[in-house]
Amino acid sequence: MVLTISHLVGGYSQIPVLKDISFDVQPGELVGLIGLNGAGKSTTINHIIGLLTPMKGTITLNDVTLAQDPQAYKAQIAYIPETPVLYEELTLKEHLEMTILAYGLDHAAAWERATELLKTFRLANKLDWFPANFSKGMKQKVMIVCAFMTNAKLFIIDEPFLGLDPLAVHDLLHLIATVKKRGAAVLMSTHVLDTAEKACDRFVLLHSGEVKTQGTFTEIKANYPDAGDSLNDIYLSLTGVTRDE
Amino acid sequence: MNELYQRRLQRHLRQMLKYLRLVFNDHFVIALMFFVGGLGLAYSNWLKTVGPRDTWILFVIGAFLWLGLRIGRIATLIEPADPVFLLPRERDFQEYLGHAWRYSWWLAQLVQVALVVLTMPLLVLVDHFSGLDLVMVVLTQVLLKDFQLTVSMIRLYDTTAATRQLFKSSWSAPWSSWMTWVVSLLGVGLTLFAGPWEGLSGSLVLAIGFRFWFRWLQPRITVAWRADVKLEANRMLGIYRFFNLFTDVPMVQGTVKRRRYLDWVYRWLPADQRHAFGYLFSRGMARGTEFSNLVARLTVIGAVLLYFSGHGWLAMALDVLFIYLIGFQLLPFYKRYDNIVFTHIYPVALKRRLANFQRLLTVVLSVTAIIFLIAFWASNASLVEVGILTLINAFEIYLLVALYAKVRLA
Numbered sequence: 001m002v003l004t005i006s007h008l009v010g011g012y013s014q015i016p017v018l019k020d021i022s023f024d025v026q027p028g029e030l031v032g033l034i035g036l037n038g039a040g041k042s043t044t045i046n047h048i049i050g051l052l053t054p055m056k057g058t059i060t061l062n063d064v065t066l067a068q069d070p071q072a073y074k075a076q077i078a079y080i081p082e083t084p085v086l087y088e089e090l091t092l093k094e095h096l097e098m099t100i101l102a103y104g105l106d107h108a109a110a111w112e113r114a115t116e117l118l119k120t121f122r123l124a125n126k127l128d129w130f131p132a133n134f135s136k137g138m139k140q141k142v143m144i145v146c147a148f149m150t151n152a153k154l155f156i157i158d159e160p161f162l163g164l165d166p167l168a169v170h171d172l173l174h175l176i177a178t179v180k181k182r183g184a185a186v187l188m189s190t191h192v193l194d195t196a197e198k199a200c201d202r203f204v205l206l207h208s209g210e211v212k213t214q215g216t217f218t219e220i221k222a223n224y225p226d227a228g229d230s231l232n233d234i235y236l237s238l239t240g241v242t243r244d245e
Numbered sequence: 246m247n248e249l250y251q252r253r254l255q256r257h258l259r260q261m262l263k264y265l266r267l268v269f270n271d272h273f274v275i276a277l278m279f280f281v282g283g284l285g286l287a288y289s290n291w292l293k294t295v296g297p298r299d300t301w302i303l304f305v306i307g308a309f310l311w312l313g314l315r316i317g318r319i320a321t322l323i324e325p326a327d328p329v330f331l332l333p334r335e336r337d338f339q340e341y342l343g344h345a346w347r348y349s350w351w352l353a354q355l356v357q358v359a360l361v362v363l364t365m366p367l368l369v370l371v372d373h374f375s376g377l378d379l380v381m382v383v384l385t386q387v388l389l390k391d392f393q394l395t396v397s398m399i400r401l402y403d404t405t406a407a408t409r410q411l412f413k414s415s416w417s418a419p420w421s422s423w424m425t426w427v428v429s430l431l432g433v434g435l436t437l438f439a440g441p442w443e444g445l446s447g448s449l450v451l452a453i454g455f456r457f458w459f460r461w462l463q464p465r466i467t468v469a470w471r472a473d474v475k476l477e478a479n480r481m482l483g484i485y486r487f488f489n490l491f492t493d494v495p496m497v498q499g500t501v502k503r504r505r506y507l508d509w510v511y512r513w514l515p516a517d518q519r520h521a522f523g524y525l526f527s528r529g530m531a532r533g534t535e536f537s538n539l540v541a542r543l544t545v546i547g548a549v550l551l552y553f554s555g556h557g558w559l560a561m562a563l564d565v566l567f568i569y570l571i572g573f574q575l576l577p578f579y580k581r582y583d584n585i586v587f588t589h590i591y592p593v594a595l596k597r598r599l600a601n602f603q604r605l606l607t608v609v610l611s612v613t614a615i616i617f618l619i620a621f622w623a624s625n626a627s628l629v630e631v632g633i634l635t636l637i638n639a640f641e642i643y644l645l646v647a648l649y650a651k652v653r654l655a
Contacts, residue, residue, distance in 0.1 A: 049590045075592035085585050087525060089501050089532040097516070098525055102591035104518035130501065 002027050002154050002185035007057035010047050017043045019209045025185040032196045033189040035206035041189040049079050078152035082159040084139035086132045093127040099146045110149050117145040120171050136163045148175050154185050161192040173199050197231040246337045250344040253322040264488045272570050283554045295370050302371050303437050306364045311433045313360040317353025319397050321345045323477045328470035338468055357390045381441035388448035389432045395455040396425050401473050407465035500534050507531050521593050523601035536578050543571050544613050548620040556626035564617050572610050572645040579654050606646050614638040
C-alpha cells in the first residue's frame, strides 16, 4: 500500500470540508479522484502533499506520516498542480536542476531521463528560456517533465487533461503506464471522464466531502446497475440524485 | 472645463502623493537626511575655498541654470480618450489648457527660483553680485522659463495653418526646440558675462514677445490632440521612471532579467540537496529587479555618502546604517517563493532553507561592506580606521544574519 488515507477530516478553516474520508492507492495502480467542483478533490490533494494538516485521521505513505519524518514523506511524492506554477527567475534548464537538487537525484541518471522527456514534449530546444513566459500547455509540460524525472513512489496529478494537446495527453498516459510498471502509484483528479474511464484502474468518487463510492469501473457499475453504461452516465446520475435532495 | 482640470489635478496629486510616500519611506528619509546634510556640508566647505579668481565657476553656474530650465513641463493631464470625447469641444478645451498652464507655471517657477537661490553664494563670491543683482538673476531665470513654457504651450497646438497664412509660405515650423535652447543659453550667458541688466532686459523682451505671439496665434490655431496625448504620456513615463529609481512604483512592476553575465558567479556555489534553495535564492535575487535594484541603489548611495562624509565617526555610522538598511530590506525576499507550492513540497528541511537564505544574505552584505570599505578608504581613511570599520562590519553582519534574521524569519 503506497498511500493510505483513513478517516481523514480536514479543510482550510475550522469547518471541515472533508468529512471522514478513507481510501488507498496500491503500488502500480492509477486511481482516479472524481467529483464536482467543490467536492473536496483539491482539499484531499493538499492534505496529501502536506500543505494542510489533518484535523482527524491519518495519511501514511509507505508507513511514514508527514509528522514522523517530513523529509522521507515528501521525498516520495511528485506533484503536478492543476495550474502550472514556476519560478519566474529560473530557466527551463534550471528548473530541472532545481528538481534534481531538491530531491537529491543522481545527476547523470536524472538528466538522461529529463532529456528523454524533453524530447517527448518538444521542449529540448527551449532549455535556456524562462518557462514563466510559456503558454499554459507548455508550462504544464514543464511540470510533467519535472515530476517524472524523479523517482517518486506516489505521483499526484491534479486535472492533467485540460490545456494539453491530444498528443501530450497520449504521451502523459504512456508515462503514467511506465511509472506504474516500476511499481509507483498514481493518484489523478480529473473531470475528463471518458479519458479517465479508459486509463484509471480504480475510481474514488467524492461528493460534498465524502466518498460516495469507490472501486473499479465494473464494481461501480455493478453497484449502480440503473445508472448507465459509461462513467459519465454514472457520475451524472449519482450527482443528479444528490441534487434533488 | 475648469472643473475637469481641477478634478484631474486632484487625482494626479493624490497619485503623486502615493508615490512620494513610497519614495520617502522612513528608511529612505533617514538616508536622505544624511545625504542632504553631507552634500550641504561639502558645499559649504567648498564655498570657503572659492574666490573671485575662479571665473571658470561662472561657466558651471551657467550650465547649471541653463540645464535647470529643462525642469518643469506643462502638465496637461490629457488622457488617451480625450481626442474621442472632447473633440467637439475644441474651444472649451483651450480653456482647459489654460488651467494646465497656470498650474504648471507656478510649479515650474518655484523650482527655478530654488535653483537660482542655490547658486547665489557663488555669484556673490565670484562675481560680486549685489542684492539687487541677485533679484534680477531670479527674474531673468523666471522670464526665461516663462518664455520656454510659452513655446511649449504653442507646441500643444497645430500652428501650421496660421503660420502659413502669416508668412505666405509652407514653412511650417518657425520655431523649433533647439532654437529655444540656444536663445535660453544666450539669456543665461548675457546675465553672467555681460551683466544682470542686460540679461534681464533681453529675457523680458523674449518673454513678452512670445506672449504676444501666442495671443495673436490663439484664435487661429487648433489643439494638436494626438501629439498632446503622446507628450503627456511621455511626461508621466518620465515621472514614473524617476520614482522607480527610488522605490518600486506599483505601475512599473519588478521584472526578470536574464543577466547572463552573472552566470559565472553561480558556478562557485555548492550544488547539492542541502543547498537546493541556495540555487534558487541566488538566481532569484540577482535576476529579479525588485531586490537586486534595491541593493544596487542603496550600495551606490551609501558608497557615495561614505566617500563624502570624511573618515570620522559620521562615516562609520553611515556605513553601519546602510548595511542595516540593506539587510533589513532583504529579509522579505525569504518569503518570495512561499506562494509556489513546490517550495513546500520539496523534501528539503525548513532549517536548510533558512540556512541557505542566511548564507546568501551574508554574501550580499559582505560584498556591500567591501564596496563601502573601499569608498571609506578612498576618502583618505587610514588603514587602522579601515581595519576598525571592517571589524564593525563583520560584527554587524553576524548580528543581522545569525541572530536578527533567524528570529524574524524562523
